Amino acid sequence: MRKHVAMVLGLILLASTLYGCGQKAEESAPASDTGKAEAPAQTEEQGADENAASSDKPYEGTEIRVIFANHNWTDAVTAHLDEFTEKTGIIVKAENYAEDQLSEKLAIELTSGSSGLDVMMTRPLQEIKMFIQNGWVYDLSALKNDPEVDASDFIPSALASYEDASGACYGLPLVTERQILYYRTDLFEKAGLEVPKTMDELMAAAEKLNDPDNEVYGIVSRGLTAAAVTQFSGYLYGCGGNWVDKDGNAALNTPEAVKAFTFYGDMLRKYGPPGVLNMHWQQAAALYSQGNAAMYTDADSLYNSACGPDSTVSDVTGFAVMPTGAVYNICSWGMSIAANTKNPEASMEFVKWATSKEVATLAQSVGNSGARTSVWDDPEANKSFPPELVKVILASGDIGVETDRPQVISVGRARDAIGEVIVTAINGGDVQAAADKANATFQSIIDEDFGTK
Incomplete structure (x- = not known):
């Protein structure tokens, strides 16, 4: 996979050299210059009718x-x-x-x-x-x-x-899209739980509702490296972190960011489903849709996939503003x-x-x-x-942040670096060391993209 990604990035780099930033699209030839054979002679009335049709289409x-x-x-x-x-x-x-x-x-x-x-x-x-x-x-x-x-x-x-x-x-x-919380109203009612209003309450609810013996897990969200970055963003903002600091420098290893990585990793490692590291939105939404998770955090635009008419939990799904205090609205x-x-x-x-x-x-x-x-x-x-x-959806706009990923040109590389920290956190590894490494990589991307070095 890395070889494949490297090949695509190499092609992109080559394109930058070949085409540059200023290439413009050329205007297409008028319809009358297409080189098609001329139509047979027409009566004046036929010609008028077809000209009118031509002007319409x-x-x-x-x-x-x-x-x-x-x-x-x-x-x-x-x-x-x-x-x-x-x-x-x-x-x-x-x-x-x-x-x-x-x-x-x-x-x-x-x-x-x-x-x-x-x-x-x-x-x-x-x-x-x-x-x-x-x-x-x-x-x-x-x-x-x-x-x-x-x-x-x-x-x-x-x-x-x-x-x-x-x-x-x-x-x-x-x-x-806005990040929201999907939750099982039946499981919350049975457990006597209120809808989480804070990140600590979210973690506590995930712990209490986690029931792996019955294949119902406390929470599911994306865990697949780069794909997880957008859903991690709400947790990052909620912990007071961001992708860059006020001077535009990489900020992936700040105490706030490390706290967010650790929280997200602990939550999915302890109370998420097996195989979460391989889950993009399709897999996570399907798992929730099949009744195998008590909570699901992702975009509101995935509503039909998570709890639409074909879902087994369509009648017992509630919706809530993310308890992180800040989410993307993009x-x-x-x-x-x-x-x-x-x-x-x-x-x-x-x-x-x-x-x-x-x-x-x-x-x-x-x-x-x-x-x-x-x-x-x-x-x-x-x-x-x-x-x-x-x-x-409308309430989430009040706490919305206009981006769910770093705003750099090489955003794919940046997401890959951040995704590695998320994977390390879910695996229970050294988050600070992974964040330090990712921060150095991200800073080099910023320098390259914006010519600061």
Whole structure:
């Protein structure tokens, strides 16, 4: 796996050299210059009718290749791609990949300078800084300023996560997330427990509800190295720590950070399920969904996976604001366009549709936390969310932090380093030593990315 990751990073480094930061996407040729054979002679009436149709669907027959992440939002929206084609005439060739596969796929294709990719789901806090630096994404500022898009309706922090220092925009937000606590109301009632309000109460509840003999564990959360970083962030903020100090230097080995690493590791080692070190969100959500955990901390956007209609605990799940006192409140997924697309106009039509209020309402109505403020005021959009969950989502915004990971260009390397400390903590190892090592690695990443050394 390390060899594979090293290969992808090597390709990315090569791309930085080959393409640089300033590469711009070229405009596609007008539809009339495509080289297709001319149509047979038409009557004046036929020509008028077809010209009108052409103006309604100027990209009729254009094919665009769109890469999606395997996500609940994708499931909801791709079922309606035919409606987009009917409306615009644009044919969507869709591909779906798991998150890690998606990152590798995009890194390889964008590094190669391929013009065969048009639109892609991206994570603004994970990869967009690197994509912008390398000139891999198309400038969507014109789309952001389109009155029909109504960018003012996006949650400000969600839209800002796609902007560079100059205000140029390289994506539009789709999904927002806040870390919340899912808990089994039946188990809490049976044990006579109140919903945790502090981290100490969370640990105490996990201990009391841990019942491995009956395959019910006190709590589950992500334990898989880099994947665990985002869920660890709430614990880090709750202990008074952060990724960097006020001067922008690495702060992974401060007393506050070490306390958070230790807490998270102890909690999952003592009261989490076997195999937690191999759990991304899919595995953790499935375990909770099957009734094998009393509590689960992760994103509210995973509601359908954790306790949706197919879950065995859908009727006995409660929701609460994280008892850490601070949590992330972020844009987790959005839509960007590849810089080398041959179809920028048609691609922008797709992004415009995918991020529209109508599609946002559709996606949110089946449990995806959207990025548009107006949609959160729409009862139709919130119909699949329990009222208690909507209250928790809105309340979590009051203690929200705008990032759930370090804001560096090489965020993948930084997450790998932090994830090693989390793994050490879950294994009961020397947390301070692991944090010192990770801090040195992280500081070197900061220096490299921002040219401080």
